[in-house]
Structure formats: structure tokens, C-alpha cells
Amino acid sequence: MAWSTRExxxxxxxxxxxxxxYHRLGLLPEPERRVNNYKQYGVSDLVRLLRIRRLVDLGVxxxxxxxxxxxxxxxxxxxxxxxxxxxxxxxxxxQARADIALILQGSAPADGPRGFETVxxxxxxxxxxxxxxxxxxxxxxxxxxxxxxxxxxxxxxxxEFNALAPDADEATRQRLAELIAxxxxxxxxxxPWLKDPAGRLPKGSQATQETFVEAxxxxxxxxxxxxxxxxxxxxxPPPDTPTEG
Numbered sequence: 001m002a003w004s005t006r007e008x009x010x011x012x013x014x015x016x017x018x019x020x021x022y023h024r025l026g027l028l029p030e031p032e033r034r035v036n037n038y039k040q041y042g043v044s045d046l047v048r049l050l051r052i053r054r055l056v057d058l059g060v061x062x063x064x065x066x067x068x069x070x071x072x073x074x075x076x077x078x079x080x081x082x083x084x085x086x087x088x089x090x091x092x093x094x095q096a097r098a099d100i101a102l103i104l105q106g107s108a109p110a111d112g113p114r115g116f117e118t119v120x121x122x123x124x125x126x127x128x129x130x131x132x133x134x135x136x137x138x139x140x141x142x143x144x145x146x147x148x149x150x151x152x153x154x155x156x157x158x159x160e161f162n163a164l165a166p167d168a169d170e171a172t173r174q175r176l177a178e179l180i181a182x183x184x185x186x187x188x189x190x191x192p193w194l195k196d197p198a199g200r201l202p203k204g205s206q207a208t209q210e211t212f213v214e215a216x217x218x219x220x221x222x223x224x225x226x227x228x229x230x231x232x233x234x235x236x237p238p239p240d241t242p243t244e245g
Contacts, residue, residue, distance in 0.1 A: 002034075002040035002041065002042060003040070003041045003042075003045075003046070004038060004039065004040070004041070005019055005020070005038075005039050005041070007041075008041040008045060008046060008049065011046055012046065012049045012050055012053055013053070014049070014053060019049065022049070022052060025062060026066075027052055027062065027065050027066065028045070028048055028049055028052065029045075029048075031045055051069055052065055052069070055068055055069060058079075058082060059082040059085065059086055060078065060079075060082055061082075064078050099114060099117060102117035102118060103117050103120075105117075106118050106119075106120065106121060107121055108120035108121050109121070109128070112128055113128065113131040113132045113134070113135050114135060115135065115140075115143050115144070115147060116131055116147055116150065118147070118151070119147060119150045119151055122150075122155065122158070123150070124158070124162040126162070126219040126220055126224075127150075127162075129215070129219050130215055130216065130219055131146070133211065133212075133215050134146060136203075137201060137203060137208045137211060137212070138197070138200050138201065138202075139200050139201075139202055141200065142193065142197070142200035145191045145193075149187050149191070152183070152186075153183055154179075154183060157176070157179050157180050157183070160176055160179070161176060161180065161224060161227065164176065164221070164223050164224050164227065165221075165223060166221040166222050166223050167223065168223040173223060173226055173227050173230065174230065176227050176231075177227045177228075177230030177231040177234060178231075178234060180227065180228075180231040181230075181231045181234035181235045182235075184231050184232065184234075184235035184236075185234075185235035185236070188235060188236055195236070216228075
């Protein structure tokens with residue numbers, strides 16, 4: 001019995017292009033050709049192809065197929081490495097499923113920041129963007145704290161801040177800053193690391209500070225930046241300057 005490349009591929013449950021790829025890699029030897037120059041495969045070729053497919057299905061990289069197939073000393077280590085990789089991929093998929101469940105449960109945007117699914121629907125575009133950046137800057141404990149902060153913030157104050165026009169007048173800015181300041185002061189009391197976040201920045205404080213400043217300046221308009229600065233001063237005023245005696 002002799003099979004063509006297409007027939008061999010169908011028997012092995014793969015494609016002609018895959019068979020040709022294995023030939024190019026030297027995993028599957030080129031068979032003899034018929035008088036018409038077409039390849040003709042036999043049982044040994046089919047078995048070799050099925051063995052390759054078995055290892056591929058297990059996740060063995062193509063570059064290690066030959067060694068593993070021959071059962072060399074490195075085979076156990078190669079299989080353990082594959083198993084570790086599969087475990088990581090399974091964990092990633094399980095996390096993705098958990099995230100999707102939270103997104104569906106909270107009707108949250110699918111592209112919102114991870115870990116904020118329960119509050120994502122109430123976030124402005126700017127807040128969502130800044131939190132996306134935070135997920136790359138802060139450690140997990142800090143991100144959990146940030147989520148709790150968002151959960152306790154006033155919807156009214158958030159709505160007014162998000163709608164604040166770039167040319168908002170002085171009185172409006174000051175009133176909004178005074179409205180936001182108590183919650184900010186409470187956050188500073190509940191989460192002292194906010195005053196010195198260096199310990200929560202795995203990537204280093206300098207690069208993080210530069211990223212934070214650039215992001216805030218770009219994502220919020222001048223009036224909003226002014227309100228944030230005023231609210232910060234009210235919530236955490238600088239210590240009094242000592243009086244010269």
C-alpha cells in the first residue's frame with residue numbers, strides 16, 4: 001500500500017502543508033517517488049507522522065521532537081518543561097474565564113483594566129485609562145486598595161469632575177475641590193502608602209513617577225488638574241513653616 005501526500009495527511013489527521021513542513025525540518029524523511037515523480041508513503045511513514053503528531057499534541061516544541069522521540073536522557077526534563085508551560089497556560093485561561101465572568105456579571109467594558117471589573121461601568125474614559133496604566137506600575141496589594149477607593153467614591157462628585165469644562169471658573173473649581181477633599185483625606189488615612197508609594201512600585205519610583213505625571217497631564221483637562229491639586233492641598237496640607245524666633 002502506498003499513499004500520496006494528501007492521503008497520508010488525511011490518515012494522520014493533519015494537512016499537506018504540515019507534512020511538507022515536517023519534511024523541511026527533517027522530522028519526516030522524504031519518501032521514495034513514483035515514476036511520475038509523486039511521493040509515495042508507506043506504513044513506516046504513517047507511523048512516524050503519527051508519532052510526531054502525538055508529541056506535537058503533547059506540546060513538545062518541534063525543535064525537540066527528534067530527541068524526545070528517541071527517548072534520550074533529556075526526555076524527562078523536556079516533558080517537565082512542557083508540563084510547566086501547560087500549567088501556566090491553563091492558569092492563564094482559568095484567570096481569563098474568571099475575568100469574563102466578572103465582566104458579564106457587572107456589565108463592564110471588556111477592555112477595562114483587569115481587577116476593576118466590578119467598578120468599570122462607573123469609570124470615566126480618563127479614569128479607565130489611568131487605571132490601565134496603574135496596573136503596570138503598582139503591585140497587586142496597591143491595586144486592590146485602589147479598587148476599594150473607587151468603590152467608596154461619590155457618584156455625584158465623580159460625575160461633576162468628569163463633566164468639568166477646561167475653562168471652569170474659579171468658584172466652581174474651588175467648590176468641587178472642597179467636595180472631593182474629604183474622600184481624598186479618608187483615602188490617605190486608610191491607605192498611608194499613598195503618601196509614599198515607593199514600596200508599592202515594582203518597576204522603580206522614578207520611571208513610575210514620570211509615567212504617572214505624563215499620563216495625568218494628558219488624560220485630564222487643565223481645570224480637572226487644578227481641582228485635583230486643590231483637593232490634595234486641602235486633604236493633605238503641607239506642614240506649617242516654622243517661625244523664626
